Amino acid sequence: MENILEIRNLCKKYNGFELQNVNITLPKGMIMGFIGENGAGKTTTIKAILDIIKNYTGEIKIFGLDNRKDEKKIKEDIGVVLDDMFFPEILTPNDINSVMKDIYKNWDSELYFKYLTDFALPKTKAIKTLSKGMRKKLEIAVAISHHPKLLILDEPTAGLDPIARNEVIDIFQGFIQNEECSIFISSHITSDLEHIADYITFINAGKIILSKTREELLEDYGIVKCSKEEFEKIDKSDFIKYKKCKYEYEILVENRKIFSRKYSINTIDRVTLENLMVLMIKGEKEC
Amino acid sequence: MLGFIKKDLLMIKSNIKILAILLLIYLVMAFQGQMSLSFLLPFLSVMVMMSTFSYDSYNKWDAYVISLPNGRKNSVKAKYLATIIIIILTTIIITILSFAVSYVKTNIIDFGSITVTIFGCLFATILLQSFIYPAMYKFGPEKARIVLMVIVFCVAIAGGIVTTYFDLSPLIKILEFINVYWLIVIPIAMILMLYISYKISERIYFKKEI
Amino acid sequence: MDIIISNSSNQPIFEQIKQAIKKAIVTDELKENEMLPSIRNLAQDLRISVMTVKRAYDELEQEGFIKTIHGKGSLVATKNIELLKEEQMKEIERYIDKIILISKSSNISKKEILETFEYLFGEDE
Numbered sequence: 001m002e003n004i005l006e007i008r009n010l011c012k013k014y015n016g017f018e019l020q021n022v023n024i025t026l027p028k029g030m031i032m033g034f035i036g037e038n039g040a041g042k043t044t045t046i047k048a049i050l051d052i053i054k055n056y057t058g059e060i061k062i063f064g065l066d067n068r069k070d071e072k073k074i075k076e077d078i079g080v081v082l083d084d085m086f087f088p089e090i091l092t093p094n095d096i097n098s099v100m101k102d103i104y105k106n107w108d109s110e111l112y113f114k115y116l117t118d119f120a121l122p123k124t125k126a127i128k129t130l131s132k133g134m135r136k137k138l139e140i141a142v143a144i145s146h147h148p149k150l151l152i153l154d155e156p157t158a159g160l161d162p163i164a165r166n167e168v169i170d171i172f173q174g175f176i177q178n179e180e181c182s183i184f185i186s187s188h189i190t191s192d193l194e195h196i197a198d199y200i201t202f203i204n205a206g207k208i209i210l211s212k213t214r215e216e217l218l219e220d221y222g223i224v225k226c227s228k229e230e231f232e233k234i235d236k237s238d239f240i241k242y243k244k245c246k247y248e249y250e251i252l253v254e255n256r257k258i259f260s261r262k263y264s265i266n267t268i269d270r271v272t273l274e275n276l277m278v279l280m281i282k283g284e285k286e287c
Numbered sequence: 288m289l290g291f292i293k294k295d296l297l298m299i300k301s302n303i304k305i306l307a308i309l310l311l312i313y314l315v316m317a318f319q320g321q322m323s324l325s326f327l328l329p330f331l332s333v334m335v336m337m338s339t340f341s342y343d344s345y346n347k348w349d350a351y352v353i354s355l356p357n358g359r360k361n362s363v364k365a366k367y368l369a370t371i372i373i374i375i376l377t378t379i380i381i382t383i384l385s386f387a388v389s390y391v392k393t394n395i396i397d398f399g400s401i402t403v404t405i406f407g408c409l410f411a412t413i414l415l416q417s418f419i420y421p422a423m424y425k426f427g428p429e430k431a432r433i434v435l436m437v438i439v440f441c442v443a444i445a446g447g448i449v450t451t452y453f454d455l456s457p458l459i460k461i462l463e464f465i466n467v468y469w470l471i472v473i474p475i476a477m478i479l480m481l482y483i484s485y486k487i488s489e490r491i492y493f494k495k496e497i
Numbered sequence: 498m499d500i501i502i503s504n505s506s507n508q509p510i511f512e513q514i515k516q517a518i519k520k521a522i523v524t525d526e527l528k529e530n531e532m533l534p535s536i537r538n539l540a541q542d543l544r545i546s547v548m549t550v551k552r553a554y555d556e557l558e559q560e561g562f563i564k565t566i567h568g569k570g571s572l573v574a575t576k577n578i579e580l581l582k583e584e585q586m587k588e589i590e591r592y593i594d595k596i597i598l599i600s601k602s603s604n605i606s607k608k609e610i611l612e613t614f615e616y617l618f619g620e621d622e
Binding site: 029030031174196197198213218 | 504507510511537538540544546547548549
C-alpha cells in the first residue's frame with residue numbers, strides 16, 4: 001500500500017453548494033496541503049473522509065481500506081484536528097488523558113504528558129481557560145499521542161500567532177520523520193504550507209482544480225508579467241490562466257524555463273501559493 | 288466505550304461544587320418546609336445530564352467523536368449508560384438523605400412512604416429522560432429544552448382535563464393491581480422505556496447530518 | 498556544512514541545496530563516503546518539504562556527486578574532480594552568456610568588459 005489516502009469521485013450536495021468529483025491521492029510519508037478559499041469545500045471533504053457527514057458518494061480509501069467498512073480499524077490510526085470541534089471545554093487536559101486511554105488502543109499517556117510539558121500546557125485547567133493558541137496546541141497533542149499514521153488537520157494554524165505557528169509546523173515535520181506517517185492539512189494560510197507541503201491540492205467551488213507536487217508548482221510554474229503587445233504574441237496553449245491588470249498582464253505558465261526559452265520576456269517570477277490561488281480563481285482563459 | 292462514559296462523568300465531576308451547593312440549599316429547605324427531597328431526584332439527574340448535552344453541542348463533540356474509533360456507535364450508548372450511573376448515584380444519595388432528614392425531623396424512619404415517593408420520582412425521571420434524549424439528538428439542546436417544556440405543559444394540561452372530566456375508577460383499579468406487582472412491573476417498564484429511547488436516539492444520530 | 502536557503506532568491510530551493518552540498522564536496526568539507534543527513538532530517542532542519550530535499554538528492558545522484566544505498570541513506574560518491582570542475586565551468590559559462598547579452602544590448606565593448614573583469618578579479622586575488 002503506497003497511498004495512504006485515496007479519494008475517488010467524491011460528490012456531496014448541499015443546498016447551494018456541491019462537492020463535485022473530488023479526487024485526491026496522498027502517498028505514504030508525505031504532507032499534502034489542501035488549499036482553497038473559505039467555503040470552497042475543504043472542511044466538507046475532510047468531514048467526508050472521516051465519515052462525519054452523510055449521503056456522499058464516491059470511494060474513500062485510507063491505508064487501502066474503505067473508510068466506512070473498516071471504520072474502527074482506520075480510526076485507530078488517524079489523528080485529527082478539526083476546526084472548532086473538540087472535547088467539551090469544561091474538561092481538563094488531565095481528563096482528556098483518562099478518556100483517551102480507554103478509547104485508543106495505542107494511546108501513549110507518557111507521550112501526551114511530554115507534549116503538554118513541551119507546549120507549556122497546564123494539566124488541570126479547564127480547556128475554556130486556555131488561550132486560542134494553547135487550545136490548538138492541546139488539540140494537536142491529543143491528535144498525535146496515539147502514534148497515528150495519518151494526521152488530518154483542518155486549519156490547524158488558524159488564529160495562531162507566528163511563533164505558535166512555527167512551533168506547530170515543527171511538530172508536523174517531526175511527525176513525518178517516520179516514513180510511514182503522512183499529513184493531510186487544509187489551510188487558507190498558504191505561507192504555512194509553501195515550504196513544508198510535498199503536494200498541493202487546490203479546491204475551488206467544490207472542484208479540485210489543481211493537484212501537483214510542491215516542486216512542480218513552486219519551482220517550475222511561473223508568473224509572467226508583460227505588456228499587451230507581448231501578451232498578444234503568446235500562443236494560447238503556452239499558458240494556463242491570465243489576468244489583465246492596469247499596467248500589465250499577469251500570465252500563469254506551467255514551466256518558466258521552457259517559457260523563457262521560447263519567448264524573450266524577462267519578468268518571470270516564481271509563484272507563491274497566494275498569487276497562484278488568486279490567478280487560478282480570478283484569472284481568465286479563453287479557449 | 289468506557290472512555291466515552293468517563294467523559295460524561297468527568298464533565299459532571301467538574302461541576303460538582305455547584306451541584307453540592309444546590310443539594311445543600313435543597314437540604315436546608317427540606318428541613319424547614321414541607322418540600323420532599325425526592326423531587327430533587329428527577330430535577331438533579333435531568334439537569335446534570337442536560338448540561339452535558341449542552342457542552343457537547345457547544346464544542347461540537349458530536350462531530351469530533353466520530354473521528355475516534357467506534358465514536359459514532361459508542362457515544363449514544365455511552366450517554367445512556369452514563370445516565371443510568373447518574374440516576375443510580377442520585378437515587379442512593381437522595382434515599383440516604385431522605386431517611387436522614389425524616390429521622391432528624393420526626394425521630395422515626397417512614398420507610399414505606401419514602402420508598403414509594405422515591406420510586407415514583409425515579410419513574411418520572413426515566414420517563415422524562417426517555418422522551419428528552421431523542422429530542423436532544425434530533426433538535427439539539429436549545430430546541431430540546433423547549434420540547435421538554437412543551438411535554439411537561441401538555442402532560443399537566445392533559446392530567447388536569449382527565450382528572451376533572453373523566454371517571455378514573457377503572458384506571459385506579461389497574462393501578463391498584465400494579466401496586467401489588469410494582470416492584471416488578473415498574474423496573475421493567477423503566478428499562479424498556481430507556482431501551483426504546485436509546486434505539487430511537489441511536490437511529491436519529493446515525494442518520495443525522497452533522 | 499552550511500546550507501543557507503534564501504526564500505527570495507530566484508533560484509529554486511532544491512537548487513540552493515544542491516549548490517551548498519556541491520560546495521561542501523569541493524571544499525572537502527564533506528569527505529568521500531561521508532554520510533549526508535537523511536532526507537527527512539534535512540527537511541525538518543531546513544523547514545522545507547521532503548520532496549524538495551529528495552529532488553536535490555536525486556539530481557545530485559544523477560550528476561554523480563552522491564550515491565544512495567537503499568535503507569541506509571546517501572553518502573558522498575568517490576570524488577571526481579574533473580566532473581566538479583566541468584560542472585562549475587558550465588555555471589560560469591551561463592553567467593558569461595548573460596554578460597555578453599547585456600553588453601551587446603547596451604553597446605559595451607568586449608574590451609571594456611575585459612578591463613572590468615581584470616580589475617575586479619585582480620582585486621580579489
